[in-house]
Amino acid sequence: MKENNKNIDPGREKMEQMLADYAFDKLDYNGKQVFENALDKYSDLRKQAEEIRILFKDVRPENFQRRFSEKTRNLSVRVNERMTKENQSFYRFGKLTKYLIPAAGLAIVIFFFIINGMLPDFFTKTGDIADELTITENEIFTGITSSEARSIFDGEVNEENVIELTENTIKADKYLNMDLLAELTPKLLETAYNEYFDEMILDDILNDIESLEYVQLATQYDYYEQLENLEEEEFEYILKELENADFNS
């Protein structure tokens, strides 16, 4: 191996790359042999290596390591303390996320449903809310007797019966303000009439006008088409008729 290494010239660039390791005695056996054997060709590198070795003799890694060690003497204790603190806060936060946040979320969802009156059936079928709804429903329809209700469908219904039935129904509804209804009725009628006029009558009139325009156009088109399709004899006949016609009379 030694004989082989004698003949190897790594080149200047490689020699420079090996120089520091050689100076600090960090080359392996083979590397050292190669470098030393090639140094004869690079005498300046030999000089540099010697110089580096002398200059760095006081730069001792162990001195720096010792000082770092002194500085980091209690690092493991501080790391353990911080990890314990972080674990504790994580445990607390874990409890928070496990119980409190789902509970708050559920409360928000229920509140949302209540506000929007969208509680699912199983909430309303039992309990106080369902009872209250049933009571209100009974109170509203107490003013209508079953015979009155049946009379609507039995055929012998006159105008008076219907008015009486309606009045009874309105009176039975304790939530309906009769004074307010009386005040609003003329306005409601006016609004309803206006809407009816706009939507039904006015629309019908406009539709009729549009239809008439279309019919007129269609008629004109029919005349034009008939003239286009006239046979020669028919056309002659029409011309003769026109000559005989008296337009002044």
Next chain:
Amino acid sequence: MYTGVLTLVIEKDQDIIREYVEGNREAGANAFVRKYRNFVFSAALRYLRYFDDADDASQEVFIKALKNVHKFRGESSMETWLYRITMNVCSNYTRRKKARNMFSSTNNIERDYGDFPDSGLTPEQRFENKEFEDSFMEILSKLPEKQRETFALRYFDDLSYEDISKMLGTSVGGLKANYFQAVKKLAEFLKNSE
């Protein structure tokens, strides 16, 4: 629980990890930190330049590493893995510090390498050594990052070029060239300071 003896006994990475994950957590954490504290701290110090910052960052590095140590598969060396975490933590630390300094009136430009603790030498030796080492760290910090890191990891931490290559993402040939350049510049400084 006293964990000192156990900490000294555990040396191999896999034993430390097993102890931390399956056995005595505190003993495992102590052994891990003790083994790599100088490596992490010196890397953080080179990046952040302040002892207090390097200390804070080192704690953060070890906490992150210990939280994820069960994921370490040994595909790279532990130093490589820790070095990456350290650089990541230091980078975030610098960003946070810059943001804080924007709202702070204090402007710490001077590095505090002179804050090394005492080492048991005579006062004169201590002073001379301290001054020399501070100066050396100062000049080292002025080198380009790749040269600085290559020199420190090779010279102080005695790592192989293959490991340094994984850490810095540079080819072995490039690292050797960086190392040579760093040594030449530092030699120049040492020559002038004589």
